[in-house]
Amino acid sequence: MAIESLVKENIKSLRPYEIPDIPCSVKLDAMENPYDLPEEIKELVKEKVGGFNRYPDPLSNDLRKSIASYLGIDKEEIMVGNGSDELILNILLTFKSNQVIFPTPTFAMYKILAQVANSKPVGIPLSNEFELDDEVILATADADSIIFLAYPNNPTGNCFSKEKMLRIVEEAEGLIVIDEAYFEFSKETFLSVIDSYPQVIILRTFSKAFGLAGLRCGYLVAHPELVKALFKVKLPYNLNSFSQIVAGCVMENFRYLLQPQINQIITQRERLYLFLKKINGIIPYPSDANFILFKTTNVPANTIFSELVEEGVLIRNLTEDIPNCLRVTVGTEQENNTFMEKLDKICRKY
Numbered sequence: 001m002a003i004e005s006l007v008k009e010n011i012k013s014l015r016p017y018e019i020p021d022i023p024c025s026v027k028l029d030a031m032e033n034p035y036d037l038p039e040e041i042k043e044l045v046k047e048k049v050g051g052f053n054r055y056p057d058p059l060s061n062d063l064r065k066s067i068a069s070y071l072g073i074d075k076e077e078i079m080v081g082n083g084s085d086e087l088i089l090n091i092l093l094t095f096k097s098n099q100v101i102f103p104t105p106t107f108a109m110y111k112i113l114a115q116v117a118n119s120k121p122v123g124i125p126l127s128n129e130f131e132l133d134d135e136v137i138l139a140t141a142d143a144d145s146i147i148f149l150a151y152p153n154n155p156t157g158n159c160f161s162k163e164k165m166l167r168i169v170e171e172a173e174g175l176i177v178i179d180e181a182y183f184e185f186s187k188e189t190f191l192s193v194i195d196s197y198p199q200v201i202i203l204r205t206f207s208k209a210f211g212l213a214g215l216r217c218g219y220l221v222a223h224p225e226l227v228k229a230l231f232k233v234k235l236p237y238n239l240n241s242f243s244q245i246v247a248g249c250v251m252e253n254f255r256y257l258l259q260p261q262i263n264q265i266i267t268q269r270e271r272l273y274l275f276l277k278k279i280n281g282i283i284p285y286p287s288d289a290n291f292i293l294f295k296t297t298n299v300p301a302n303t304i305f306s307e308l309v310e311e312g313v314l315i316r317n318l319t320e321d322i323p324n325c326l327r328v329t330v331g332t333e334q335e336n337n338t339f340m341e342k343l344d345k346i347c348r349k350y
């Protein structure tokens, strides 16, 4: 029997998600928080961690309570997942999604998971200034579609125009997911719209500002009726006990222990941006997140990428999606210094 004939049609054309293993001492490719967890939080975790012989709380009640109190909302409006990736998949499996609409370029998982869920992915190009085409989005969306808007957007780094976002929220048919994975860096949110627009879901993650990318934890905020529907699809023990404990400790101590890290990253982002602006042949785009997209005009992006790797610095090469564009994650001051020094050296060579 041909094994291929067993695979669903919508899966056949997909490729497994791969991240090439390129060992570099300075890793600035994945929008992670470059700092380890503060010792105080590690101590709290040690006190709370118990045996792993029991299943985790299937409702993640303690963690949802911590998130609810941080946001000043009700726990029934929150669901947590094994990374926001899992929440995106659950949204697609729960709600009508003949079409999954997103601007391009944007976070790759909207398209990939739409294909997995057998929905039709519809990418709507951003303008040259990376702004939404609200006209086309509204003309395309119908009652059976889901619109995904990353705010700030990855990989462009910008928050879209508030007016355009609100227009989509007010006028679009179907569900709208606003992915605020980088909220702590932009400080801009649409959280308050869910009271008036129950078709809006806000997505957040612990992988970026909260520094827990390795623990796979994300959450969404939505009308309790939407959350109830999502719980029908959620796997019973989707978030392991350890992640629930650590995410809870981080959330409860965020303002005192993590906020200083975020402030550092924002300061470093501004420093990196100004530096990139001064380099001949580099055009950086303003960022509201913890990464900066930049275009190379004199030297091909592929060359800059591989020469940086040779120097031990890993960033993300996006040239296949956005010609001659690269994305650098803001690291520690020292990591950023190394990146700037090596990039400057490479650019001066050509």
Ligand SMILES: Cc1ncc(COP(=O)(O)O)c(C=O)c1O
Pocket: 030, 031, 082, 083, 084, 085, 086, 107, 150, 153, 154, 179, 181, 204, 205, 206, 207, 213, 216, 217, 218
């Ligand atoms: C916009 C956006 N949403 C979600 C994610 C993924 O988050 P998680 O690690 O919670 O799956 C990313 C990761 O890069 C992202 O850029």
